[in-house]
Amino acid sequence: MAFLKSSPDPGPTTDGATDHVARVRSHNRSFGSTHVLRSIDLDIRPGEFVALLGRSGCGKSTLLRSLSRLDKAPASEVQVNGRSAVAFQEPRLLPWRKVHENVALALLNTPQRKDRFELAEQALAEVGLSDKLDAWPLELSGGQAQRVSLARALVSNPSLLLLDEPFSALDALTRIEMHQLVIELWRRHSMAILLVTHDVDEALALADRLYVLDEGKVRQSWDISLPRSDRAPSQPEIAGARAEILASLGVKPTPPNPKRNPLKNQGAA
Numbered sequence: 001m002a003f004l005k006s007s008p009d010p011g012p013t014t015d016g017a018t019d020h021v022a023r024v025r026s027h028n029r030s031f032g033s034t035h036v037l038r039s040i041d042l043d044i045r046p047g048e049f050v051a052l053l054g055r056s057g058c059g060k061s062t063l064l065r066s067l068s069r070l071d072k073a074p075a076s077e078v079q080v081n082g083r084s085a086v087a088f089q090e091p092r093l094l095p096w097r098k099v100h101e102n103v104a105l106a107l108l109n110t111p112q113r114k115d116r117f118e119l120a121e122q123a124l125a126e127v128g129l130s131d132k133l134d135a136w137p138l139e140l141s142g143g144q145a146q147r148v149s150l151a152r153a154l155v156s157n158p159s160l161l162l163l164d165e166p167f168s169a170l171d172a173l174t175r176i177e178m179h180q181l182v183i184e185l186w187r188r189h190s191m192a193i194l195l196v197t198h199d200v201d202e203a204l205a206l207a208d209r210l211y212v213l214d215e216g217k218v219r220q221s222w223d224i225s226l227p228r229s230d231r232a233p234s235q236p237e238i239a240g241a242r243a244e245i246l247a248s249l250g251v252k253p254t255p256p257n258p259k260r261n262p263l264k265n266q267g268a269a
């Protein structure tokens with residue numbers, strides 16, 4: 001079964017349409033004479049998990065900043081319906097605030113201190129850190145700090161969660177645990193997620209849809225219908241999808257090591 005299908009181009013903007021949490025049309029962003037984003041079209045539907053993949057410097061974080069409103073874009077180019085929240089590559093916790101206070105900082109519109117604490121407590125329980133409420137950020141491991149950052153993004157109940165390479169600094173095992181956690185949170189909260197990543201396998205494992213960005217342009221977009229739990233995809237299926245995605249960026253997959261003994265892997269050596 002082919003699980004990678006070319007996704008149709010986003011249609012024209014319809015006034016008042018609410019079939020999307022984010023809609024980007026002909027979005028350009030330049031810094032001085034450097035054109036970073038060039039006529040980007042992109043849609044994120046409610047509850048959808050979208051990955052944005054591309055080489056370093058192609059404009060992924062710039063697009064995420066437009067979507068998060070950290071960088072102000074014209075409303076005709078970037079529309080986000082509802083609240084968005086971001087988790088960055090570095091957890092960005094305030095070292096002089098306890099863990100629960102760092103999470104509660106995202107609740108500026110919740111006036112009662114007690115309510116802020118309860119919501120922070122709940123969000124920290126969801127990421128498995130009930131025992132770290134009163135810890136200081138410096139007492140956390142990298143993975144735990146990243147969980148706090150996720151709790152801080154979740155606590156405001158966003159309809160769009162923006163993840164800017166939040167797992168790239170973690171070791172491989174912690175990264176797998178974080179993938180599982182994000183999928184669990186995504187299912188429970190039914191929010192849409194945009195994950196910025198360099199990692200083709202991470203995008204394939206997590207996303208429903210994938211946009212490949214290259215030199216500030218959307219090169220290609222795909223629907224991914226890779227079953228997450230019912231049936232593990234076969235190695236050739238994954239390899240085929242990976243090769244197709246890499247080809248859109250003009251990259252060839254790493255060839256097998258010719259010195260490796262092929263019999264060894266078959267258990268015959």
Ligand SMILES: Nc1ncnc2c1ncn2[C@@H]1O[C@H](COP(=O)(O)OP(=O)(O)OP(=O)(O)O)[C@@H](O)[C@H]1O
Nearest residue numbers: 031034036054055056057058059060061062063198
């Ligand atoms: N505030 C800014 N002022 C000037 N140039 C900027 C600014 N923000 C981003 N850029 C430039 O825009 C380009 C794209 O940066 P961006 O951070 O979006 O890339 P990226 O794809 O997220 O890269 P990476 O994967 O390495 O994080 C880079 O050349 C960067 O130097």
